[in-house]
Amino acid sequence: MRLHRNLVFATIDALAEIFNEGSYADKVIEKTLKRDKRWGSRDRSFIAETTYDIVRWKRLYAEIAEVKEPFKREDLFRMLAVWCVLRGVQIPDWPQFEKTPERRIKGKFDELSRIRKFRESIPDWMDKLGEEELGDKIWTKELSALNSQAPVVIRANKLKTTPKELAVKLSEEGIETTDLRNYPEALELKQRANIFRTNTFKDGLFEVQDASSQRVAEFMDVQPGMRVVDTCAGAGGKTLHLAALMENKGQIIALDIYGNKLKELKRRAKRAGAHNVETRSIDSTKVIKKLYNSADRVLIDAPCSGLGVLSRNPDAKWKLQPDFLDKIRNTQLEILEQYSKIVKKGGKLVYATCSVLPSENQKQVQKFLKTEAGKDFKLLREKSILSSESGYDGFYMAALEKS
Numbered sequence: 001m002r003l004h005r006n007l008v009f010a011t012i013d014a015l016a017e018i019f020n021e022g023s024y025a026d027k028v029i030e031k032t033l034k035r036d037k038r039w040g041s042r043d044r045s046f047i048a049e050t051t052y053d054i055v056r057w058k059r060l061y062a063e064i065a066e067v068k069e070p071f072k073r074e075d076l077f078r079m080l081a082v083w084c085v086l087r088g089v090q091i092p093d094w095p096q097f098e099k100t101p102e103r104r105i106k107g108k109f110d111e112l113s114r115i116r117k118f119r120e121s122i123p124d125w126m127d128k129l130g131e132e133e134l135g136d137k138i139w140t141k142e143l144s145a146l147n148s149q150a151p152v153v154i155r156a157n158k159l160k161t162t163p164k165e166l167a168v169k170l171s172e173e174g175i176e177t178t179d180l181r182n183y184p185e186a187l188e189l190k191q192r193a194n195i196f197r198t199n200t201f202k203d204g205l206f207e208v209q210d211a212s213s214q215r216v217a218e219f220m221d222v223q224p225g226m227r228v229v230d231t232c233a234g235a236g237g238k239t240l241h242l243a244a245l246m247e248n249k250g251q252i253i254a255l256d257i258y259g260n261k262l263k264e265l266k267r268r269a270k271r272a273g274a275h276n277v278e279t280r281s282i283d284s285t286k287v288i289k290k291l292y293n294s295a296d297r298v299l300i301d302a303p304c305s306g307l308g309v310l311s312r313n314p315d316a317k318w319k320l321q322p323d324f325l326d327k328i329r330n331t332q333l334e335i336l337e338q339y340s341k342i343v344k345k346g347g348k349l350v351y352a353t354c355s356v357l358p359s360e361n362q363k364q365v366q367k368f369l370k371t372e373a374g375k376d377f378k379l380l381r382e383k384s385i386l387s388s389e390s391g392y393d394g395f396y397m398a399a400l401e402k403s
């Protein structure tokens, strides 16, 4: 591979913005890719993948390159030089890469690879927390899985197609997929591609949704005709799946505290042909109270640390802070206590997170069961999905029944 100057400069600009201005990697990359219309798909994937790689390995690369935050441009070039050496990419003879100590880089990499927090490139506090919660063996395996590039998985929208038919249509548009055993609606891309440009996507035949995430709506045990409330619906990944499982029959009320996310949900629902979805922004407690004791199924896809989805969102390693985790655990419990009241007698509640930490998952459910609101519920089943075991995102889900 030969490095091209304008692609490398765009990558360095993106990294400076992510590391030094605290911007979100996905947003910065999206903006950077719009900078030059002449860039082809290989150029675009170089920028996106190199930026994500260096974000993912920030601690390790900074340690090897002997640079500290806030990073100057020359520091970022040194980190990129580390990336080149460790990936066997030829270092260009540009002034920015003069005197790159290739042997020293390899030596330091071998030395640091013996220490997990450097090898897996994560903050001390997160390493300690993961080990405390999951134990040394599982955490070590999980970290390694969470540091690998996530596969692209899509969900065939059964309101409009079947996975088989979708695979054929995508293939006609030059995109090859494999179907996933045990995930009835999922297809995995054989190679990364810009699938949002396909007609198949524009026509609403699929959504991008990780395989583990597709387990959540399945876990809800919905039937066509039910009344379902998705309380933390965001832009509607799970809502749209629920609409498909309910064959567009019955009612789904999608709630969130952010109206702009619900607007996006509406746009997606229209594309997907999901007609049984209504959105309501939670702008006061009244919105929730009005729904008390009314739903056959309630989903709480709770805000969480996102520690199960680090492979697709590696900058969360650097943006997450311990005090945020404390706050989010309180929010999770409050939400459980409040929103569980929406379930009617005999109805079911599903609590889910994309975290692998028991303190956000099974321990929260156990705490909830001991509260006043929780005493009417019994735990039916729960599932912890580790990325190291499934090959997809880390997730947790619990189904509870109200008596």
Ligand SMILES: C[S@@+](CC[C@H](N)C(=O)[O-])C[C@H]1O[C@@H](n2cnc3c(N)ncnc32)[C@H](O)[C@@H]1O
Pocket (backbone or CB within 6 Å): 231, 232, 233, 234, 235, 236, 237, 238, 239, 255, 256, 257, 258, 261, 282, 301, 302, 303, 304, 331, 335
């Ligand atoms: C894990 S995300 C939801 C993802 C979404 N369900 C999906 O499948 O695409 C959690 C969501 O909870 C929302 N949220 C945060 N605090 C909330 C609260 N107190 N009540 C309701 N929603 C909340 C966030 O805005 C965010 O959209």
